Amino acid sequence: MTFVPVLLLLLVFGLPIGVAFALIVVMNADAWYMSIEYMASAPFDTLQAYPLLAIPLFLLAGEVMSRGGMVRELIEFSELFVKRLRAPMGHIMIAASAMMGAMTGSSVATVAAMGTAIGPEMKRRGYAPGYIGALNASTGLAGVLLPPSIPLILYGSVVGVSVTQLFMATLVPAFLFILALMLTHTLRARYVLPVGGEKTETTASSDVSSTAGRMAGLMKSAGPALLLPALVLGGIYSGFFTPTEAAAVAAVYAIFLTVARKVLDLGSLNTVFFKAGISAAAIMFVIGLTSLFNKAMILEQVPQAIAALATGFTDDPLVFLLAVNLALLLVGMFLETSAAVLLMGPLLAPAAASFGIDPVHFGIIVVINIEIGLLTPPLATNLYVAAMTNRISFLSMLSDVKWFLLAALVVLLAITYLPDLSLWYRLLS
Template sequence: MTPIIFGLAMLLLIGAPIGVAFALVVLLNVETFDLWLDSLGSVPYDSVMSFPLLAIPLFLLVGEVMNRGGLAESLTAFCDLLLRRLPARLGHIAIGASALMGAITGSSVATVAAIGGTVGPEMERRGYRRGYIASLVAAAGLLGVLIPPSIPLILYGSIVGVSITELFLATLLPGLVMACVFFATHAMLAKRALVNGRESAASDTGRTLSRGRNNLRTASALFLPFLVLGGIYSGLFTPTEAAAVAALYTLAVTLLQRTLRTNELPGVFSTTARTAAAILTIIAFTAIFNRALVLAQIPQDIASFAISVTDSPLVFLAMVNLVLLLVGMFMETNAAVLLMGPLLAPAADQFGIDPVHFGIILVTNIEIGLLTPPLAANLYVAARTTGASLLEMAPYFGWFLLATLLTLAAITYIPALPLWYRVFF
């Protein structure tokens, strides 16, 4: 396995396209994986022909329309007024928006794509370095899973037999804690991340809020979260359908308010299609690598080893964290949840660990894999949507990863954090 990982790292370092690197390392090691090439032919297609993934291009479209139609700037200006006394406030806005988008999409990657395309450009105009913007957006995207609805938690609850309602309740407080940790991390790093040491003044949009037309644009932007969240929680539509509603809403509002012209639409759709194609191509070809790991039974072997070496719940949880962090580095989130949940949940039950508590631990661990190379989908999507390189992200990314690990430790060893709701229900 080590030569395979080394080969993958080398391909990425020399600048090979991410998806190509993952697929190529499998094709060059078919004998090591004991694979038949014809068994992998449909994997890329099957991986992207998923209804939840449709939310990614739709929310990219929302972001592009909001940017070109002025809705994102109006919303940013409104938030500026609310947080005008808070230093480096736009970074805090990005974190809060990620939590909100997570409640809309249920997907970490879709959250990163949406926030990177909307708040990211304004952060760059305010003087933030691109590498910092990408690191912040990639990390805050994890709130897309800890703020319900959460697709991985639905998968865990269905395969392990745990109440999905309880899982959603259990994520609320951990999600709030992680958001607060990100706020503190941003406050600590902001001065270093800003080119001039402080956030620049708001754009002209922010200085014209008193005008009636801009107030209307701001109100239109503020209504969007209520429309989407209200539809989801009332059961009117799914998160993916919510993405479609959001796209239609933003198109209708910007066209009616004449902040976006019909002759600009081809450019909007073209930009969205190119960005979405790049992201979905990465997902499609990394699926080949995921399938190879599963067929070689590497995650199963790792899990079996962890279960067999200790009789202490605390040590077991520490080992499970290490195993799941490792698995999350190399496997797609939903696939990892479907694989590791049934393997580890029975062992956790034997140690007396609450299945709801364990579900939050498992999903949080695997989601952190979206920040840890080589798979690190959040990093790659954030880099793509903000125009940053991984080298530009390097000085800042580690701090946000540390923040997530500290939150994971609290979730793991303070059961009252995810199980808070049992005090009231």
């Protein structure tokens, strides 16, 4: 893996992310047996995937909601519930990302949409741009664990585990991640905000009648915006439409609402579409070109080598689980989420079964590990998407993201060695 230092050096010197990954592949094309024809077609084939269509559609919905004032209404309503917490905007980012993840099933789509919708408000509240990007990137981890989770669906399909059981098993781990992110944000807020608190802390009265009156007023003004998550989640969980179709519904609903309320006219929507299109193009450019790197790692059989190393030296299930965690964290640094789940699930699941590890519990471990890879360079997709969405440099996020990464690893260890956190639903029967 001598290419890794070169890749990191290219990124440090500011070469565009997608170009850096593609350049590494081109430099090693002969060694990796990749033809020019294949390198030309692979990114296009990757971007044809139907679930990726959710990214530009949710970006459009987020841009329309932001320009149309819907985000402001949702923030004001949410603050009624988190105003007693330190730095409430960060908690709103975490909660909103969890909800968006439940809508999309995709960590990358969640990061892109929430960076567009909430990132600007956090900046106005006094947060450093690097911290906004780090929090934005990290919150995608919690959201994608909530059903419907695309990685869990993929794991269940290739390993032969009930997707319904996986969805049940992931609920407690997801909420543990949310709580860990909130706790980390609370502890870090005093250090990242200039005066230890947000510039525009809420000043609403704590009187019960005053708070109730304000809630009633906000319910009236924010009611149409509050219907959006209910519409999207209700449609997904009822099976009426897919997460990608939900993204289209969200975009159309947001456009209709802003035009009907005369907040935006049809002419000004040109700017909204253009801005959302530019953001989507930048993100899809990175996804398409990093897919070349992903294919190269598979051709080089890097994941298989790591799996063999993790499973071939112990007969202790506790040591096996530790080795699997380390191996999957390493794989997550080099492979895109879906490819890593599809490859590593079938490779490791039989070995886990031989150690007596429950396949549902093991599925949660696999997906969490690979999702954490979205925060670990070189293939830290969430960080790259957060950097582009929030218009900040990749390096500016690294000093802050380490705290959220540490919190994620602590939760991962708890879930790994306390199987009842994943298998809680069986205790009820």
